[in-house]
Amino acid sequence: EMQLVESGGALVQPGGSLRLSCAASGFTFSNYWMSWVRQAPGKGLEWVSHMDLDGSVTRYADSVKGRFTISRDNAKNTLDLQMSSLRVEDTAVYYCGKDLTWNALNLWGQGTMVTVSS
Amino acid sequence: DTVMTQSPLSLSVTPGQPASISCKSSQSLQDSDGKTHLHWYLQKPGQSPQLLIYDVSSRSSGVPDRFSGSGSGTDFTLKISRVEAEDVGIYYCMQGTHLPLSFGGGTKVEIK
Numbered sequence: 001e002m003q004l005v006e007s008g009g010a011l012v013q014p015g016g017s018l019r020l021s022c023a024a025s026g027f028t029f030s031n032y033w034m035s036w037v038r039q040a041p042g043k044g045l046e047w048v049s050h051m052d053l054d055g056s057v058t059r060y061a062d063s064v065k066g067r068f069t070i071s072r073d074n075a076k077n078t079l080d081l082q083m084s085s086l087r088v089e090d091t092a093v094y095y096c097g098k099d100l101t102w103n104a105l106n107l108w109g110q111g112t113m114v115t116v117s118s
Numbered sequence: 119d120t121v122m123t124q125s126p127l128s129l130s131v132t133p134g135q136p137a138s139i140s141c142k143s144s145q146s147l148q149d150s151d152g153k154t155h156l157h158w159y160l161q162k163p164g165q166s167p168q169l170l171i172y173d174v175s176s177r178s179s180g181v182p183d184r185f186s187g188s189g190s191g192t193d194f195t196l197k198i199s200r201v202e203a204e205d206v207g208i209y210y211c212m213q214g215t216h217l218p219l220s221f222g223g224g225t226k227v228e229i230k
Contacts, residue, residue, distance in 0.1 A: 037167075044208075044210065044221055044222075044223050044224045045159070045161075045167065045210055045212070045221040045224075046221065047212075047218060047219040047220065047221065050219075059217055059218075061218045062218060095166055095167070100169065100172060100178070101172060101173065102149075102153070102155040102172075102173065102214040102215070103155060103157070103212070103214030103219050104155070104157040104169055104172035104173065104178075104212075104214060105157075105159075105167075105169060106169045106172075106178055106179070108166040108167055108168065109166065110166055111166055
């Protein structure tokens with residue numbers, strides 16, 4: 001069974017850092033682009049970042065560019081999101097997603113909650 | 119940036135009746151390869167989103183055939199031929215053509 005499991009969410013102060021991880025299983029991880037999407041409490045979905053098969057292509061939403069870094073380890077089947085200079089408006093559930101084709105995410109994790117508050 | 123606008127914001131449907139959701143983009147979603155990367159997701163209450171339709175009209179694996187997508191350019195529609203109780207949730211369109219990628223604001227579907 002294909003599965004994505006996010007971890008690393010926590011309560012962090014503004015200006016702090018956090019690293020999220022997404023563990024993939026049940027499919028050949030290295031064959032797929034991967035994405036992070038977030039959802040603020042009671043709000044809609046917002047694309048955050050994505051990465052190609054070997055990490056040579058990375059793209060970010062303007063709202064996180066320069067503060068967040070996406071990475072992957074194809075040997076360990078993991079996708080990470082390093083977040084720094086966190087802001088209150090980064091508070092959200094963060095989902096990782098597997099890209100079927102052209103950013104159509106056909107597998108999502110259960111999400112991990114990040115709360116940025118003093 | 120590409121703005122995605124969905125309507126209506128909410129929909130209350132009698133089981134067995136059809137439903138339709140509109141999604142409009144601020145620019146054409148047709149790529150240089152001639153394909154249009156407009157996708158539809160459903161987020162059921164308390165769950166992660168799930169892919170229903172990709173590239174305008176292709177159903178994702180396991181999605182019932184009562185769901186269909188259509189449209190071109192900037193105007194797209196998701197149709198449910200006969201709504202069932204399990205179809206409740208928030209439906210989102212998403213464009214995968216232009217950076218930054220963007221979602222519509224969502225349409226909440228409820229059962230009467």
